[in-house]
Amino acid sequence: MIERFRRTEDRPLVMPASGDDGQLEARRQRVQDVVEAGRDAAQRAMARHGTRLLDRITQTGGQ
Amino acid sequence: MNARAAIVPKLCGMDVELGNSILSPDGGEAAGSDAAASRLLLAAIEGRSGWLAPDEETDSGRRFTGAGHCFYCDLNHIELCVAEVRSAFDLVAGWHATLRIAAAARRAAQRKLPEGWMLQVRVNNSDGQSHSYGAHCNFLVSRRAWQDIFERRLHFQLLLASFQASSIVFTGQGKVGSENGRPPVRFQLAQRADFFETLCAPQTTYHRPLVNARDESLCGTGSRGERGLARLHCIFFDSTLCHVATLLKIGTMQIVLAMIEAGEFDTRLLLEDPVGAVRAWSHDPTLAARCPTVGGEMLTAAELQLRFAERAHRFVESGAAAAAIPRCAEIHAAWTDTLRLLAAGDLDALAPRLDWALKLRTLLQVMRDEPRLRWDSPELQVVDQIYGSLDEEEGIYWECERAGAVERVVDAERIAHFVTDPPDDTRAWTRAQLLRLAPPGSVVSVDWDAVVLQVRRPGRRTERLRFSLANPLRSTRGDWNRTCGPTPDLDAVIAALAPEILPVPQFDPRRLFEQASHYLWTQRVHRTRGEVP
Numbered sequence: 075m076i077e078r079f080r081r082t083e084d085r086p087l088v089m090p091a092s093g094d095d096g097q098l099e100a101r102r103q104r105v106q107d108v109v110e111a112g113r114d115a116a117q118r119a120m121a122r123h124g125t126r127l128l129d130r131i132t133q134t135g136g137q
Numbered sequence: 138m139n140a141r142a143a144i145v146p147k148l149c150g151m152d153v154e155l156g157n158s159i160l161s162p163d164g165g166e167a168a169g170s171d172a173a174a175s176r177l178l179l180a181a182i183e184g185r186s187g188w189l190a191p192d193e194e195t196d197s198g199r200r201f202t203g204a205g206h207c208f209y210c211d212l213n214h215i216e217l218c219v220a221e222v223r224s225a226f227d228l229v230a231g232w233h234a235t236l237r238i239a240a241a242a243r244r245a246a247q248r249k250l251p252e253g254w255m256l257q258v259r260v261n262n263s264d265g266q267s268h269s270y271g272a273h274c275n276f277l278v279s280r281r282a283w284q285d286i287f288e289r290r291l292h293f294q295l296l297l298a299s300f301q302a303s304s305i306v307f308t309g310q311g312k313v314g315s316e317n318g319r320p321p322v323r324f325q326l327a328q329r330a331d332f333f334e335t336l337c338a339p340q341t342t343y344h345r346p347l348v349n350a351r352d353e354s355l356c357g358t359g360s361r362g363e364r365g366l367a368r369l370h371c372i373f374f375d376s377t378l379c380h381v382a383t384l385l386k387i388g389t390m391q392i393v394l395a396m397i398e399a400g401e402f403d404t405r406l407l408l409e410d411p412v413g414a415v416r417a418w419s420h421d422p423t424l425a426a427r428c429p430t431v432g433g434e435m436l437t438a439a440e441l442q443l444r445f446a447e448r449a450h451r452f453v454e455s456g457a458a459a460a461a462i463p464r465c466a467e468i469h470a471a472w473t474d475t476l477r478l479l480a481a482g483d484l485d486a487l488a489p490r491l492d493w494a495l496k497l498r499t500l501l502q503v504m505r506d507e508p509r510l511r512w513d514s515p516e517l518q519v520v521d522q523i524y525g526s527l528d529e530e531e532g533i534y535w536e537c538e539r540a541g542a543v544e545r546v547v548d549a550e551r552i553a554h555f556v557t558d559p560p561d562d563t564r565a566w567t568r569a570q571l572l573r574l575a576p577p578g579s580v581v582s583v584d585w586d587a588v589v590l591q592v593r594r595p596g597r598r599t600e601r602l603r604f605s606l607a608n609p610l611r612s613t614r615g616d617w618n619r620t621c622g623p624t625p626d627l628d629a630v631i632a633a634l635a636p637e638i639l640p641v642p643q644f645d646p647r648r649l650f651e652q653a654s655h656y657l658w659t660q661r662v663h664r665t666r667g668e669v670p
Contacts, residue, residue, distance in 0.1 A: 104542055105485040105498075111540035112499030113506060115533040119523035120503075122531070125515035127522055128265050131158040131257065133171050134213040136270025137195070137341040137372065 144398045144461040145366065147391035148277035148563060148609050149228050150221040153376055154214035154270035155239065155258050155527070162253030172213040174256055177249070179215060181242035182208045185572045187582035187589065192656075201583050203573055204558055205565030206235050212342075214270050215239065215258070220555075220565040221275075221585070221609055224463035225388035227560060229380055230547040234555035236260065236378075240527045260376050260525030260534075262328035265518055267316040269332040271341065272376040275355075276369045276390060277609060282398040283367035287337070287350050292404075293397050295431075298336055298347045298411035300393050301373045303441040305330060305419055306479050308386045310375040311493030313500070313512065313521040315420070322420045323512035324500065326493045328375045330419030336412055341372050347411055348373075355585040357607030366608070369394065378525055378534040380546040381471060381490035388468030392449050395458045403448055406441070407431045414438075422497060424482060439479040446473050471546075489544045492534070496524050499533060561614035564606040570617060571604055574627045585609075591641065594628060602636040 157174035160166065176198070184200030184207070191199065199209035205220030217235040222228050239258060247256045263269045278286075286293045309327035317331040325331075329345075338346035351370045356363040371390065377383045407430055408414050414428035418438040427435035436444075446469070452458060453469045462468070478486045487494035500517055504510050510517060526532035537543050559569035564586075571588045572580065581589040586606045593599045606612050621633040642648075 104489055107540045107542035108485075108488045108495065108498055108537055109502050111537045111542050112495070112533055113502045115523070115531070115536035116499055116503045116520045117506075119526075119531060119533070120516045120519055123519050123523070125519065126164060127519045128515060130160055130164060130166050131156065131259075131264050131522065132266055133156055133158070133264040133268045133270065135268040135342060136154045136212050136214050137273070 143279065144395045144458060145277055145279050146223055146461045146610055147395055147458075148221050148223055149225065149387050149391065150275045151217075151219040151228065151232055151273065151387075152275070153217045153219075153232075153235075153260075153272040154211055154262075155217065155376075156261055156264060156270065156522075157213075157215055157256070157258045159250070160255040160257055169213075172210075174258070175210045175213050175215045177246040177256060178239065178242045178258065179208060179210055181245040182238060184208060185575070185580050185583065187580045189582040189589075201568065201572055202238070203569055204234065204555055205560060205569040206231070206238070206555075207585075208235075208238075212270070215242075220560055220569075221563045222560045222565070223562050225384055225391060225468060226464060226547055227551075227555070228387050229383045230551040231555045231560070232383060233380075233547070233552045236527065237552065237556050240529065243527050258527040259522060260378055260527060260532075261310060261522065262375050263312065263316060263332075265312075265314065265316070265522060267318075267331075269316075269329060269345075271329070271372050272374055273341075273349075274371045274374060274387060274390065276371065276394050278367050278369050278394055279398055280365050280367045282394070283352070283369065286348070286369070286397065287352075292402065292407070294337055294348055295407050295411070296397065296402065297393065299406055299408040299414075299441065300389075300445055301347055301371070302408060302411040302415045303418065303438040303445070304374075304386070304389065305415065306424060306438045306442060307382055307475055307491055308374045308377060309419065309491075309493040310377055310525070311422075311496035311521075313517050319416065320420070324422050324497060325419045326422055327415070327419040329373065330415045333373070333412060333415055345372065347415065356609060357586050357605060361587075361605060361607055363607045375492070376525065377492050378538075379490055379492045379495060379543055381475065381544050382492050384468065384546050385472055385475060388462070388465075389445075389449075389472055391462045392453065392458060392465065392468065392472075393445065395461050396449065396452050399452070399457055401448065401452055403444075405430065405432060405434075406444055406448065408441070409433075422493070424479060439476055443473075443476050443480065446476055489542055492524075495534070495537060495543070496521065499524075499537075564609045564612040566614045567604070567612035567617055568606055571630070574625075574630060576627070589639065590636075592627070592631075594631070599641055601639040601641045602631060603639050604634060604636045 159170045159174045179198050184202045186200045195211050197210040201207045207218040209216050219231040219235050243258045305327040312325050312328045315322045319331045332345050333347050334344050335346045337348040339350045349370050349372045354368050356366045374386050409429040409431050417426045453465050458465045488498040524533045529535045559565045575590050579590045579592050581591050588604045591601045621630050
């Protein structure tokens with residue numbers, strides 16, 4: 075059943091904490107993707123908004 | 138298990154407020170930026186409203202789309218309401234579909250702003266300044282179960298609160314710092330944890346409860362209502378973008394509510410203080426914090442969740458929930474697999490699944506790259522806020538999704554389907570079809586459980602017709618096709634569905650004057666508050 079979650083077009087979705095070399099390699103790749111994509115976007119955000127964003131987005135409290 | 142209790146299909150939906158602001162080029166934002174932002178966004182979303190749509194602070198400009206979703210302004214936030222579905226997988230798709238609609242609205246509204254101004258929309262639940270806004274989930278339960286939780290068998294209320302409190306290990310979006318007067322913390326699991334202050338209550342904007350007691354079934358009222366059904370309105374969870382987190386947020390609640398309906402209960406699952414546990418667990422992203430059960434055991438959130446999952450395993454294996462929860466076994470498998478990773482503290486494996494882990498992994502990398510940054514650096518709060526930006530070029534989540542770094546449980550085609558088409562297994566189908574067929578200017582009112590049209594058919598006087606959608610499990614595509622045929626015109630639909638005929642109000646100059654005065658007064662109030670762009 076969990077196989078549905080593990081399948082994607084190019085590589086497994088679920089990366090077990092331990093497993094065969096292929097799974098571990100795929101997991102390492104995915105973690106690298108997270109790191110690179112997240113870091114790049116975060117750097118862009120910091121450059122775009124500086125450090126004052128929080129002062130500029132005060133919201134009305136909601137539900 | 139209590140064999141006498143029937144389990145109703147665990148129909149589910151969501152109503153979610155987003156953060157929205159207009160940023161000026163010089164940084165000198167005028168008060169009321171969020172009000173103007175929400176109204177600009179709403180104006181860019183196509184949908185149909187009734188003449189009698191409310192114009193209130195918490196419900197302004199409500200409109201339903203041809204896909205069955207609904208959008209409106211709630212306390213200066215654009216609010217997205219996902220059409221009711223039966224499957225948690227479909228709710229993941231429907232949620233991302235409404236986000237696509239909102240993202241398109243942001244782009245359209247942005248084009249109307251002067252050069253240099255920025256309309257920013259954020260999928261989160263806090264502005265970092267102690268203002269929180271909700272991501273509510275709704276579940277169909279039997280009226281008996283509702284009464285058990287809130288009025289008769291309050292141990293089920295404690296069970297639900299204990300489940301929700303411990304679920305933040307997979308439902309939290311993650312947040313830098315604390316708010317609402319809570320003790321300082323570098324990073325915590327949940328956006329909303331600092332804002333829950335009581336166990337159970339009906340309110341949603343202050344002194345917020347873990348278990349919300351709002352009794353608003355959206356299944357008709359009075360003699361027109363479905364008396365055996367109720368809606369559990371859950372205000373506890375965070376907005377999540379990761380597919381797996383969203384699936385688990387909805388799917389595990391479906392399972393636990395089905396267990397409550399079936400009378401499943403275990404005292405080992407009860408926390409001694411769920412409100413205190415939420416804060417303790419949220420403030421500890423190492424997942425090591427322990428909180429007491431009523432039996433005196435000290436458990437981590439993941440350990441308590443594992444107990445719930447084990448109990449649920451027997452329930453799911455028995456087949457008791459199969460008819461009520463589509464793909465129940467798959468949800469349970471994803472739940473237990475994620476708990477295994479949580480128990481192992483495997484942040485790298487969790488990052489593609491859970492928003493808090495993805496956000497924390499990103500923040501840790503940013504800090505590694507720039508050692509000058511500390512947890513109280515404003516740059517990290519910027520990253521926190523931008524994580525869920527609906528600007529696809531800006532939002533960190535979307536960057537990770539494009540990079541293939543996020544596990545998906547629904548494909549892009551299914552999401553695109555729900556941008557334009559309603560779910561076919563609930564009343565959302567008929568509501569959407571009626572709005573598609575209604576002539577311009579004919580919608581008197583539209584809500585989740587009824588559509589009222591005023592039409593004039595050939596050879597007849599003007600009629601006001603009320604189509605009841607009180608039972609959310611009926612009026613499906615199958616029901617529609619059997620009753621009306623696959624492509625009927627409005628006359629055929631009226632003949633087939635035989636709506637209730639309401640009296641058409643006669644022209645009353647005095648009432649018209651009162652309505653016009655009220656409208657002008659509300660517009661003046663909005664302008665005074667700077668809410669009209």
